[in-house]
Amino acid sequence: MPIIATQGLTMRFPRVTALDDLSVAVESGVVGLVGANGAGKSTLIKILLGLLPPTAGTATVLGLDIAREGLRIRESVGFMPEYECLPPDVSATEFVVHMARMCGLPPTAARERAADTLRHVGLYEERYRPIGGYSTGMRQRVKLAQALVHDPKLVFLDEPTNGLDPAGRDEMLDLIRRIGAEFGISVLVTSHLLGELERVCDHVVIIDGGKLLRSQAVEAYTTASGALTVEVDEGRDLLGQRLHDQGATVRPEGRFLVVDIAGETTYDLVRDGVADLGLRLIRMEQRRHHIEEVFQAGPPEGAAQAMPPGAAPPGAPPPEAVPGPQGAPR
Numbered sequence: 001m002p003i004i005a006t007q008g009l010t011m012r013f014p015r016v017t018a019l020d021d022l023s024v025a026v027e028s029g030v031v032g033l034v035g036a037n038g039a040g041k042s043t044l045i046k047i048l049l050g051l052l053p054p055t056a057g058t059a060t061v062l063g064l065d066i067a068r069e070g071l072r073i074r075e076s077v078g079f080m081p082e083y084e085c086l087p088p089d090v091s092a093t094e095f096v097v098h099m100a101r102m103c104g105l106p107p108t109a110a111r112e113r114a115a116d117t118l119r120h121v122g123l124y125e126e127r128y129r130p131i132g133g134y135s136t137g138m139r140q141r142v143k144l145a146q147a148l149v150h151d152p153k154l155v156f157l158d159e160p161t162n163g164l165d166p167a168g169r170d171e172m173l174d175l176i177r178r179i180g181a182e183f184g185i186s187v188l189v190t191s192h193l194l195g196e197l198e199r200v201c202d203h204v205v206i207i208d209g210g211k212l213l214r215s216q217a218v219e220a221y222t223t224a225s226g227a228l229t230v231e232v233d234e235g236r237d238l239l240g241q242r243l244h245d246q247g248a249t250v251r252p253e254g255r256f257l258v259v260d261i262a263g264e265t266t267y268d269l270v271r272d273g274v275a276d277l278g279l280r281l282i283r284m285e286q287r288r289h290h291i292e293e294v295f296q297a298g299p300p301e302g303a304a305q306a307m308p309p310g311a312a313p314p315g316a317p318p319p320e321a322v323p324g325p326q327g328a329p330r
């Protein structure tokens with residue numbers, strides 16, 4: 001049974017169509033919902049929770065109909081909203097216990113569940129301090145804890161990495177992975193960053209302007225490309241120049257060289273180049289796509305112009321934010 005299935009789901013606000021005939025179904029696991037700001041992610045979550053009636057279309061969550069069974073959906077689903085929603089003058093413990101009581105847990109069970117959940121999300125002694133003094137990362141953890149405290153089967157996490165520094169983002173992504181893998185809770189997590197979802201999700205749904213662009217397992221986005229990633233411990237540019245002189249299509253990418261595979265001879269060319277230049281080969285492997293490359297503008301794979309390494313700034317990271325379907329950042 002799909003955890004979420006929508007059929008022709010449409011949401012029209014007076015000035016904008018937030019969801020446009022969206023039909024998609026996803027199975028259990030960690031599911032990413034990606035789209036640029038304004039793509040319709042939060043609107044979809046509100047509709048799935050039964051908080052906002054759609055203009056047209058139908059949907060089920062855990063097999064429950066959003067139009068008739070909103071209460072049962074909210075009993076089985078946790079929700080971590082995108083925006084600040086925490087009272088500043090109570091502690092995380094008080095708040096999460098309160099949320100557990102709101103979900104119907106008796107007082108003792110609510111206290112125990114709150115303590116367990118706060119520990120799972122990485123809040124310890126500080127959980128007794130008022131939330132008003134918390135960092136953004138700590139507040140995100142409290143929001144996550146209240147979404148998990150009633151032991152849901154599915155959680156909706158709306159932009160959980162928003163406002164976090166790189167370390168905080170990594171910790172949050174690890175937590176999300178654990179929610180899926182260790183606790184067996186399915187996750188629908190939204191982000192406007194494709195790269196971070198690639199790390200934690202089993203499946204990624206991409207929407208743009210309220211329309212479905214793609215819905216696929218992560219591996220389907222990251223299939224092997226027709227290029228080799230080559231890493232040598234020193235002499236990257238020497239090797240790149242040599243391969244270029246020999247007619248290979250090669251470009252630098254971080255500390256690697258990416259060499260288009262023109263046939264079996266490409267492997268020999270790299271091997272001989274490394275040997276002749278006396279370099280130490282660290283790796284040579286078929287390169288996998290990153291999800292965000294699906295949306296990058298530019299010539300198709302294999303049509304890239306031959307370019308001596310050094311022509312592009314080495315290590316320039318690929319743009320990560322989701323561009324629109326034409327590749328224009330939005």
Ligand SMILES: Nc1ncnc2c1ncn2[C@@H]1O[C@H](COP(=O)(O)OP(=O)(O)OP(=O)(O)O)[C@@H](O)[C@H]1O
Nearest residue numbers: 013014016018035036037038039040041042043044
């Ligand atoms: N209550 C509302 N009234 C009118 N327009 C709305 C309302 N809620 C959302 N919208 C509009 O619908 C579109 C989709 O908004 P939504 O919040 O779902 O996008 P999003 O993908 O979650 O983006 P973000 O991450 O920026 O919140 C936007 O153009 C937004 O302005």
